[in-house]
Amino acid sequence: MDADEERIALFLDYENLAIGARDRLEGMRFDLRPVLDALAERGRVIARKAYADWSYWDEDRRSLTRSHVELIEIPQRMGASRKNSADIKLCVDALEMAFERDYVTTFVICTGDSDFTPLVHKLRELNKRVIGVGIKESTSKLLPPACDEFLYYEALEGVDVPAERRRRGRKGSRGSAVEAPPPEEQPPPEEEEQPEESPPLDQEQLAILIAQTVAGLEQSSTGPVLASSVKRALLRKDPTFSEADQGFRAFGELLRHLAERNVIELGEGSAKGDPEVSLPSRGAETEAFELLGDVVADLQSQGPVQLSGLKNRVRKVRPDFSEKKYGYRGFLQFCRAAATQGSVSLEWDDEAEDYIVSIP
Numbered sequence: 125m126d127a128d129e130e131r132i133a134l135f136l137d138y139e140n141l142a143i144g145a146r147d148r149l150e151g152m153r154f155d156l157r158p159v160l161d162a163l164a165e166r167g168r169v170i171a172r173k174a175y176a177d178w179s180y181w182d183e184d185r186r187s188l189t190r191s192h193v194e195l196i197e198i199p200q201r202m203g204a205s206r207k208n209s210a211d212i213k214l215c216v217d218a219l220e221m222a223f224e225r226d227y228v229t230t231f232v233i234c235t236g237d238s239d240f241t242p243l244v245h246k247l248r249e250l251n252k253r254v255i256g257v258g259i260k261e262s263t264s265k266l267l268p269p270a271c272d273e274f275l276y277y278e279a280l281e282g283v284d285v286p287a288e289r290r291r292r293g294r295k296g297s298r299g300s301a302v303e304a305p306p307p308e309e310q311p312p313p314e315e316e317e318q319p320e321e322s323p324p325l326d327q328e329q330l331a332i333l334i335a336q337t338v339a340g341l342e343q344s345s346t347g348p349v350l351a352s353s354v355k356r357a358l359l360r361k362d363p364t365f366s367e368a369d370q371g372f373r374a375f376g377e378l379l380r381h382l383a384e385r386n387v388i389e390l391g392e393g394s395a396k397g398d399p400e401v402s403l404p405s406r407g408a409e410t411e412a413f414e415l416l417g418d419v420v421a422d423l424q425s426q427g428p429v430q431l432s433g434l435k436n437r438v439r440k441v442r443p444d445f446s447e448k449k450y451g452y453r454g455f456l457q458f459c460r461a462a463a464t465q466g467s468v469s470l471e472w473d474d475e476a477e478d479y480i481v482s483i484p
Contacts (some may be wrong), residue, residue, distance in 0.1 A: 129356070130167025130253070133216055133221055133228045134159075136174040136193070137235035141277070142206060144179060144259035149278065149285050154184070156191050159234065159257055160280035164360030165340035166255070167230060173217060175210045215243045222250050229253060233271075236263030244270040281336055281453045309343055330370060331387045332448045334379075337361070338388060338401055339451030348400045350393050351379055387449060403451045412450060413467035415442060416459070420468055421483050431459065431470075431479035 136156075145154040163169050172193040175202045178185045185195060196217070214233075223226055231247050233240055236258035244254050244267070256271040260278055268274035278285050322366040339359050341349045355375050358365045372378040379401060384392045391400040419438050435455045439445050447458035459481060463470040466481045466484060473480045 126136050130230045131228050132163055132167045132169045132230045132232055132255075133171040133225075134163065134169055134173065134193075134232045135218055135234065135241070136172075137210065137214060137233075137237060138174045138181065138184070138188075139210065140235045140237050140262070141259065142176075142184060144262035145277070147262040148259050152285065154277075155283070156188060156193070158280040159232075159277070160191065161282060161361050162280050162340065163232060163255075165337060165357050166344050168360060169232075170228065171221065173214075211239050216239070218243060219246065222247055222252055230255060232257060234258065235265065237268040238264030241270045248272070277282040279453065281340070281448075284454060293311075327370070328444065328446075330378075331382055331385065332446055333358070333361075334382060334450050335387055335403065335451055336453075338345070338403055342402065342451070348391075348393070348404065350395075350398050351376060351390075351401055352398050354379075354401050360420050409416070409450050409461075410465070412445070412447075412458075413462040413465055415445070416462050416482060417467040420481050424482060428473070428476070429481045430473075430476060431456065431481055434459075434481060 135424075138154075141154045144354065145152045160169065172191070173196055174188055174193050175196045175198055177198055178195055188195060196213060198213060218231060218233070222231070225402075230253040232255045233244060234257040241264075244256070247254050248270075253272045254270075256267055256274040257277060258267065258274070260276040263276070277283060334354065337354055338349055341353055341357060345353070359410050367373075367375050367378040370378060372381065376397065376399070379390060379399070382388050386404050389402045389404055390401065393399045416438060419434070419441055423437060433443075435447075447455050450458065452458040452461065456479070459468065459470055459479070462468050469482045469484045471480050471482070472478075
């Protein structure tokens, strides 16, 4: 085990997250998997605890149990004591762990509630790194500056919500009352209970997974990303991952194959057999920006080009296109980068409730 590896304790104020996602993200259900994937790129999660009255979140409880989350039951009571009891229990458990388990280096507090700001300050006083996670529109402005790092749920890989729609959807909803999501919005239990047996990744999916992982490690790491770090992050995301499933005898062989395809670049590392891994230089990315510009130019003659549906038009020209190969979480982020480079212009249109993409 790597002694320098971050050891993470995850605490979820679940009602805050579930209600925030429902009311601020147009009825979406909170999915823990994008959070776990983001944390896998930062270290090893050794404790997972979620706090709620689970009688209101029966289907969510099933999903969290399959993700090996310990469910802490906070029964509903009259008045404000309902809310405070969950907050206090989470704070007590987090501080107890901070004092009793010195090996825990990072605490992840998933909530948007400013009531947890004193907890964050105290954990940092105890020399613990604190990462916050919350729904942007339901997160207090006091909480993010108190943390060492704050991740907005909407921006995580795997959460596909148009940025401006998040802000506009359900502006007046407050989620003050705790109520279960309408049954019809929840997937049937039979679907959730299916065995998690997915077919092996194909070459394209594998390239995207490794590019995403390298991009995440580059953002969260202060030094070069080594092949060993990439392998550990992949195993944290999927403990069953094996390069042998793709026909490679070793992980280094897999990386060299992806380097030949220009998915990643390899450089000499500090130790023999552990090369540095990075995303391709701007050349391949610039080519992708030019492809986007050409597609927009062709469509522009027919009228304003909206962001929605544009990715499918790009794929008609190049079926293997994926912004994730270049380390971008989503197509909107890719288009913003293209706009920064001057390949396209990106402007929000209130009437269309969408971005309009054009040639400068």
